[in-house]
Amino acid sequence: MMDRKPDNNKKPDKINIVSAIIACIVLTVLVNTLLSTYSSSMQTQVEYSAFLSLTEAGAVDVVRFESDRLFFTIKESAARDKVLSILNKDSDGQSLFTDSVFQTGRVFYAGTIYDEQLLPMLKEKNVTFYVRVQNRNAIVDF
Numbered sequence: 277m278m279d280r281k282p283d284n285n286k287k288p289d290k291i292n293i294v295s296a297i298i299a300c301i302v303l304t305v306l307v308n309t310l311l312s313t314y315s316s317s318m319q320t321q322v323e324y325s326a327f328l329s330l331t332e333a334g335a336v337d338v339v340r341f342e343s344d345r346l347f348f349t350i351k352e353s354a355a356r357d358k359v360l361s362i363l364n365k366d367s368d369g370q371s372l373f374t375d376s377v378f379q380t381g382r383v384f385y386a387g388t389i390y391d392e393q394l395l396p397m398l399k400e401k402n403v404t405f406y407v408r409v410q411n412r413n414a415i416v417d418f
Contacts, residue, residue: 319347319382319383319384319385320373320382320383320384320385321384321385321386322363322384322385322386323386324386324387324389326362326363326365326386327346327348327384327386328394328397329362329365330348330350330359330362330363331394331397331398331401331403332397332401333354333355333358333359333362334351334354334401335350335351335354335355335358335359335362336348336349336350336351336398336401336403337349337350337351337352337403337404338403338404338405339398339403339404339405339406340405340406340407340408341388341405341406341407341408342388342407342408343388343410344387344388345385345386345387345388346385346386346387346388347383347384347385348383348384348385348386349382349383349384350378350382350384352378356375356378359378360373360374360375
């Protein structure tokens with residue numbers, strides 16, 4: 277009679293699969309957190325009035341409109357002193373913004389309000405602007 281050993285190979289396989297799934301979930305959460313942190317560190321909220329002043333000064337390069345806010349970048353050729361004075365205007369003498377606002381990839385945003393004079397001003401100042409179109413899911417729309 278042959279000795280049969282219990283087949284324990286199936287249990288470790290299940291443990292390995294579960295461990296791999298857990299590791300993938302943890303890695304996904306970690307990557308999403310890091311990307312979100314990096315993205316938010318490159319975005320700075322400003323008052324709408326500061327956006328208007330920067331636009332009037334010819335410092336705004338590109339504007340992207342979204343449903344509740346607008347995102348914009350500063351021209352590389354913009355006068356640093358002028359930009360900083362506009363951004364620090366309401367700061368009660370404290371310098372809230374420094375030369376880091378000129379960091380490549382820096383994006384500013386402000387809340388969107390109805391302003392019928394904004395588009396003509398953007399055109400006059402040769403600012404590129406566009407609206408971000410949201411992708412729609414045909415199943416949800418149906």
